[in-house]
Amino acid sequence: MSQIFPRSWVASANGHPDFPLQNLAHGVFSRGDLGPRGGVAIGEMIFDLQAALAHDLFTDEARTAAEAAGADHLNGFFALGAAHRQALRRELLALFDEASPHFERLLALSPALLHPMGECRMHLPAQVGDYTDFYVGIHHATNVGKLFRPDNPLLPNYKYVPIGYHGRASTLRPSGTEVKRPFGQTLAPGREVPDFGPCKRLDYELEMGVWIGPGNPDGQPIVIGEAASHIAGFCLLNDWSARDLQAWEYQPLGPFLSKSFATTLSAWVVTPEALAPFRRAQPPRPDGDPQPLPYLFDAADQEGGALDIELEVLLQTEQxxxxxxxxxxxxxxxTLNMYWTAAQLVAHHSVNGCVLQPGDLFGTGTLSGPQAGQHGSLLEMTEGGKQVVELASGESRRFLEHGDEVILRARCKGDGQVSIGFGECRGRIVG
Incomplete structure (x- = not known):
């Protein structure tokens, strides 16, 4: 017998592909004279937490959480941790339910409480102190490794250590922000001296973002069994990449200008509670692969620390x-193509005593699948520019051109579950 799920009195939420009642993603928006403030996505509307507080709609822990989540950034909300976040979610579920005993009052207040998404501007959800980009998509790592080391695509450390590098928080941008083509040094084939100019091999990378909640004291690692409780939510992330700049600069210390010019995020933070029905066991490692070292292994994390999220890349050209x-x-x-879980990333990042803070952001790295049609970057699709991608418009691409808009989408699906999504992560190339 099929399960019956609650419906909302906010009509657009029922059957919404991204933001039904079961999601309740958090973000920061502004509208007209209303400055940036926290809100909750419900269908095609944004629920204004500051307005809800003014009408005394929350109690106890939920009120404390709403005060933090209604601010112009979510760092304070992230810092509160799971108990406050869950208390707010319970009261939001009760408020939005079509069977709410407060339905008539809420409906009367709805012009003050609800803002049409199409009339709002979205901002970055948090003030990001630090941004770290990982490399946990093993199929991407293998595909890229084959381009440079056909006989040995993965270096020995890959299956022991969650590989990552420090990114640039100052150029994180919300979905819809234009992306300027970067300039830098490149070394043309057969040349000994580099040239300076615009990037000619501009690419995208399909990633998930992981928002950090409560941090850790200086010098005190977060143990793997507690690491999931330090995650406040997830988003989509496009780590734009200048492949020709990267090829020249990445040895011996890794990416620099080729990555730091722009990273685009979807505007909504989808909470661990919303994603709970889509938890899965971490896929077993292939025979012969080493087991994680003890500080990275937790049985509960292996049994339910992975997420089943379908990821999609779309392209729209000027033509x-x-x-x-x-x-x-x-x-x-x-996301089941992640070689390491999100909790393992938290545990590894902090194991040396590094301080994580509320609002820090992790990128997972490019999440490609093992088959054609599952690649998360043009670098893989075109085999480093050797092949072309044919488009329905009659155009072709090896890398991105002026006016190209890359759109990332994500959807959680499951038998007997209401589908939820993340909203889009869009960026259009200019210059």
Whole structure:
């Protein structure tokens, strides 16, 4: 017998592909004269937490959480941790339920409480102190490694250590922000001296973002069994990459200008509670792969620390827009392609005593699948630019060109579950 799920009196939430009642993602928005403030996505509307507080709609822990989540950034909300977040979610679920005993009052207040998403501007959810980009998509790592080391694509440390590097928090941008083509040094084939100029091999990377909640004291690692409780939520992330700059600069210390010019985030934070129905066992490692070292291994994390999220990349060119053609799907992947869980990333990042703080952001690294049609970057799809991607408009691409807009989407699906999503992560190339 099929399960019956609660419905909302906010009509657009019922059957919404991203923001039904079961999601309740958090973000920061502004509208007209209303400055940036925290809100909750419900269907095609944003629930204004400051307005709800003014009408005394929350109690106890939920009120404390709403005060933090209603601010112009969510760092304070993230810092409160799971108990406050869950208390607020319970009261939001009760408020939005079509069977709410407060339905008539809420409906009367709805012009003050609810803002149409299409009339709002979204901002970064948090003030990001530090941003770390990991490399946990093993199929991406293998595909890229084959381009440079066909006989040995993965270096020995990959299956022991969650590989990562420090990113640049100052150029994190919310979905919809234009992306300027970066300049830098490149070394052309056959040349001994580099040139300076605009990037010619601009690429995207399909990633998830992991928002950090409560941090850790200086010098005190977060143990793997507690690491999941330090995660406040998830988003989509596009780590734009200048492949020609990267090829010249990355040895011996890794990416620098090729990554630091722009990173685009989806605007909504989807909480661990919303994602609970889509938890899965971490996929077993192939025969012969080493088990994680003890500080990275927790039985409960292995049994339910992975997420089943379908990831999609679409591209719309200037010519497509001129011809009124829809965006074209380039690939479809899944977060189950992560070699390490999000909790393992938290445990590893802090194991040396490094301090994580509320609002810090992790990128997972590019999450490609093992098959054609599942690649999370053009570098893989075109085999380093050797092949072309044919588009329905009659165009072709090796790398991104002026006016190209990359759109990332994510969807959680499951038997007997209401599907939820993340909203889009969009960026258009200019210059």
């Amino acid at each position: 497509m827009r001129a011809k009124d053609l829809p965006p074209q799907r380039l690939s479809l992947s899944n």
